[in-house]
Structure formats: structure tokens, C-alpha cells
Amino acid sequence: MNSNRIILLIGGFFLYLIIQVLLLKNIVVFGLAFCFLYVLYILLLPLEMKTIPIMLVAFVLGMGVDLFYDTLGMHTASLLALAFLRNSWLKLLTPTGGYDENLQPSMLNMGFGWFTYYSLPLILLHHFIFFYIDQLGTNLFLAGVQKVIASxxxxxxxxIIVQLMFYRRRRGI
Amino acid sequence: MQRILLFLYRIRAFLLFVLLESIAIWLIVSNNSQQGAVFFNSANQYSGRILQTQRNVLDYFSLTSVNKALVDQNAALLAELEHYRQPVDSMFIPVDATMMATFEFKGAKVINNSINLAQNFITINKGAKHGIKEGMGVFNEEGVVGRVKGVTQHFASVISLLHTELLISSKIESSEVFGSTKWDGKDPKKAKLLYVPRHVELKVGDRVVTSGYNVIFPEGIPIGKIIEVGAGTETNYLDVTIELATDFTRISYVYLVENFVEEELEILEDLN
Structure with missing residues (x-):
């Protein structure tokens, strides 16, 4: 990893956080589909990054989002679970011949099918934990499931749209 | 011994995960109390500033509707004032302490609001410096909004009425029947009126307002009107759905109310 990429990663962190809390926070389609796009930042961290640094980044990012959503700890808890399982999941999905060096696990690099297998279960897990915590103590399980699926x-x-618009093949942001 | 250390080293990622996750869960639990520290939410100095800047920009888009609401309320207040104006040939007699104003009102601007989760909070741009205290009631020209959870120097965090654990003591205006309003977490336009006994006859369209038993709000602030009365599953109480008077999708300015005699009332109630 050269310094250029590290700067891009740090810049990306703040960009995702600011866009999430100032813009996407207000987008809730039909009161069901929330736009927690910040998970994409954790999903697209470089392949060679170890679980521990990823979790620390996820913790800070989750706290940042929580701060503005007034959902203290909820985004953090769910994002941590995603960050913890990410590398094991990546290992399971290793294509024959292994991953290339210094690659970003994005759709442009790995193809649509692979990216679906990679991201969809992780996003689902994150959203499930988040909405499960949110509806704890109420009897809204069904409404929660709707929100999970829609979101x-x-x-x-x-x-996918963001990657097509703002990412380049084989490079950082 | 070495083996244990080696084992711990091998599962270090998992241990860190457990540690961080416990911190997150501890934060969730501690945040769920009705009153408490508010450093780690949008009422803290830094996030508050950012949200205020964002709100200042967005405010230009809602000026028309805010103006209209304020004009409407001004008109209503003027009409009410007319009622109290002394005729020329009348005499003024000061009333005693029991009839004196027991509430004080303050105004604030909403800088952060959510309606789609099961536990929603609002952040306002006034804090301890402006005399905001924990537990103050919050309402706007339409009706009840919530209750102050915690304050920092310049901002305050408010538990929205759209929070599944906030109960507001209320009554039906026409029949003086008491109940508690609580949001059920589904629709931000509707809430439930709990603890209305079965023998009470309710009409759809009856207005629900805050009750006088409530130490947070003055009596008679609108909460909503009844739109559905069902048998419900509980043996003793009706299942009453009300349509909230407040449109939570576009709250921009709110009023805060402080009860001067709240402490006195609480001491008295504790004695019982």
C-alpha cells in the first residue's frame, strides 16, 4: 500500500461518513428502505487488510454514524459484526487461483456475480442486527423484517450505482 | 501457560470483536434510559454544530410553511388575547398563588429529527445555557412533540413522541376520561391511547389532549384525535388508535415548557 492509497482510504472514510449523516440520513423510501451506504466503505476496504484494523475502523465509523442518528451503539454493533465476518467470508469466496495482490473487492474488479455473493449476505446481516436492536422491546418483528429486506x-x-459512477477498475476511489 | 497465551493470541481478533461489541451494547443499554448523559449523540458540541449548519441551509426550503404555521398561531393567540382584554368599566383583582402561572415557555429550533426507527430522537438548538433542563415538555403549534432527555451547553436531546417507551398522560377532551398516549412504532402519524376502560363510550373524532395529572405539560395541549376504537386483546381496556396532531415529518420550531411547581408536586406525590 503506497501513501497515495492510504490518503484515498482516509478521505473515503470522511466522505462516506459526511454523505451518510448529512444526505442519506434523510432518504427513507416509503418509510421502509433506509440507505445505510456507509457499509460499502467497510466492504470495499483492500483485501490485504487484517480483521483487527478493519474492526477498529468499523468501530469509529459506526460511532460517527450513531452520533448523528441518535442511535447510540446500534450502528456500531451491527457494523462490527460485519467487519468481523468480512475476512472469513472473503476467504470462503476465494476464486480458484486466489485473489490478486492489492485488490479492492469491488464489483468492477471481481464481477457482478461474485460481488452479489460477497456483499448481499453481509449487508443482510448488518441490517438484520440493526433493525433487531431497534425493535427490541416492541412487538414489531414483522415490520422489522420488512425494513431489513427493503433496506x-x-x-x-x-x-452498485455508486461503484459504477465513482470507482475505477483496479484502483481505489 | 505458553499454550494458553498462544491460543489467546490466535483468537485475538475474536477477543477484540467481543470487547468492542460489548462496548457498543453497553452504550445501547445506557442510552435507553429516559434521561441521561448525552455526550455521544447529536446533542454534543461538534455534531450539534454540524447539524445546525445543515439546518440553517435547509431552512430556506421550508420558510413558506413555517411562516404560514407561525401566522396561524399568531392569529389564534390574538383571538385568545381578545378574550382576556379588560373592558373599560372593569376592575382588576390579582389572584392568589394557586392561580398564578406555573409554567414557563421557551422557543427552540429543531436541528435533527428522525421518524422511521422504533426509538426516535430530536435535537434542538438550545441547551443548558438557555435554561433548558432535563424533563421539560416539548410541543409545537400543532401539538405535543416529546420530552427533553438530556442537555449539553448549547444543545438538547429530546425523546420524540415517536419513541416506543415514552408515555404521555392524556385525556379525552369531551368526556374527561384519562389514558396514556404511547406510540406503537408503526406509523409516524398514529399512536395508541392506553388504559381506557371498557365501559367508556368513545366517539371517533374525539380530541385527545394532555391531562392535568401530568407534571410535564400544561393541561389541554392537543395530542390528536380518535380515529379507531377496537375491542383489543386486553380484558380491561379498549384498543384506541389516535391520529397525532403533530406532523413529525416537518417539525421546525418547537416550544419548551417548564413547570415551576413540578418539584413541589413531586415531593407531595412522594409523600402519598
């Missing part, structure tokens, strides 16, 4: 689809579609 997962929304975030997945958004993440």
Missing part, C-alpha cells in the same frame, strides 16, 4: 435491496442497488 438490503436498496443499499445493494445503491452500492
Amino acid at each position: 438490503t435491496i436498496f443499499v445493494f442497488v445503491m452500492s
Whole structure:
């Protein structure tokens, strides 16, 4: 990793955080589909990054989002689970011949099918934990499931659009 | 011994995960109390500033509707004032302490608001410096909005009425029947009126307002009107759905109310 990429990663962190809390926070389609696009930042961290640094980044990012959503700890808890499982999941999905060096696990690099397998379960897990905590103590399980499914689809579609628009092949942001 | 250390080293990622996750869960639990520290939410100095700047920009888009609401309320207040104006040939007699104003009102601007989760909070741009205290009631020209959870120097965090654990003591205006308003987490336009006994006859369209038993709000602030009365599953109480008077999708300015005699009332109630 050269310094250029590190600057891009740090810049990306703040960009995702600011866009999430100032812009995407207000986008809730039909009161069901939330746009938690910041998970894409954790999903697209470089392949060679170890689990521990990823978790620390996820913790800070989650706290940042929580601060503005007034959902203290909820985004953090769910994002941590995603960050913890990310590398094991990546290992399971290793294509024959292994990953290339210094690669970003994005759709442009790995193809649409692979990216779907990679991101969809992780996004689903994140959203499930988030909405499960949110509806604890109420009897809204069904409404929660609706939100999970709607938001997962929304975030997945958004993440594809964002990658097509703002990412380049084989490079950082 | 070495083996144990080696084992711990091998699962270090998992241990860190457990540690961080416990911190997150501890934060969730501690945040769920009705009153408490507010450093780690949008009422803290830094996020508050950012949200205020954002709100200042967005405000230009809602000027028309805010103006209209303020004009409407001005008109209503003027009409009410007319009622109290002394006729020329009348005499003024000061009333005693029991009839004196027991509430004080303050105004504030909403800088952060959410309606789609099960536990929603609002952030306002006034804090301890402006005399905001924990537990103050919050309402706007339409109706009840919520209750102050915690304050920092310049901002305050408000538990929205759209929070599944906030109960507001209320009554039906026409029949004086008491109940508690609580949001059920589904629709930000509707809430439930709890603890209305079965024998009470309710009409759809009855207005629900805050009750006088409530130490947070003055009596008679609108909460909503009844739109549905069902048998419900509980044996003793009706299942009453009300349409909230406040449109939470576009709250921009709110009023805060402080009860001067709240402490006195609480001491008295503790004695019982």
C-alpha cells in the first residue's frame, strides 16, 4: 500500500461518513428502505487488510454514524459484526487461483456475480442486527423484517450505482 | 501457560470483536434510559454544530410553511388575547398563588429529527445555557412533540413522541376520561391511547389532549384525535388508535415548557 492509497482510504472514510449523516440520513423510501451506504466503505476496504484494523475502523465509523442518528451503539454493533465476518467470508469466496495482490473487492474488479455473493449476505446481516436492536422491546418483528429486506435491496442497488459512477477498475476511489 | 497465551493470541481478533461489541451494547443499554448523559449523540458540541449548519441551509426550503404555521398561531393567540382584554368599566383583582402561572415557555429550533426507527430522537438548538433542563415538555403549534432527555451547553436531546417507551398522560377532551398516549412504532402519524376502560363510550373524532395529572405539560395541549376504537386483546381496556396532531415529518420550531411547581408536586406525590 503506497501513501497515495492510504490518503484515498482516509478521505473515503470522511466522505462516506459526511454523505451518510448529512444526505442519506434523510432518504427513507416509503418509510421502509433506509440507505445505510456507509457499509460499502467497510466492504470495499483492500483485501490485504487484517480483521483487527478493519474492526477498529468499523468501530469509529459506526460511532460517527450513531452520533448523528441518535442511535447510540446500534450502528456500531451491527457494523462490527460485519467487519468481523468480512475476512472469513472473503476467504470462503476465494476464486480458484486466489485473489490478486492489492485488490479492492469491488464489483468492477471481481464481477457482478461474485460481488452479489460477497456483499448481499453481509449487508443482510448488518441490517438484520440493526433493525433487531431497534425493535427490541416492541412487538414489531414483522415490520422489522420488512425494513431489513427493503433496506438490503436498496443499499445493494445503491452500492452498485455508486461503484459504477465513482470507482475505477483496479484502483481505489 | 505458553499454550494458553498462544491460543489467546490466535483468537485475538475474536477477543477484540467481543470487547468492542460489548462496548457498543453497553452504550445501547445506557442510552435507553429516559434521561441521561448525552455526550455521544447529536446533542454534543461538534455534531450539534454540524447539524445546525445543515439546518440553517435547509431552512430556506421550508420558510413558506413555517411562516404560514407561525401566522396561524399568531392569529389564534390574538383571538385568545381578545378574550382576556379588560373592558373599560372593569376592575382588576390579582389572584392568589394557586392561580398564578406555573409554567414557563421557551422557543427552540429543531436541528435533527428522525421518524422511521422504533426509538426516535430530536435535537434542538438550545441547551443548558438557555435554561433548558432535563424533563421539560416539548410541543409545537400543532401539538405535543416529546420530552427533553438530556442537555449539553448549547444543545438538547429530546425523546420524540415517536419513541416506543415514552408515555404521555392524556385525556379525552369531551368526556374527561384519562389514558396514556404511547406510540406503537408503526406509523409516524398514529399512536395508541392506553388504559381506557371498557365501559367508556368513545366517539371517533374525539380530541385527545394532555391531562392535568401530568407534571410535564400544561393541561389541554392537543395530542390528536380518535380515529379507531377496537375491542383489543386486553380484558380491561379498549384498543384506541389516535391520529397525532403533530406532523413529525416537518417539525421546525418547537416550544419548551417548564413547570415551576413540578418539584413541589413531586415531593407531595412522594409523600402519598
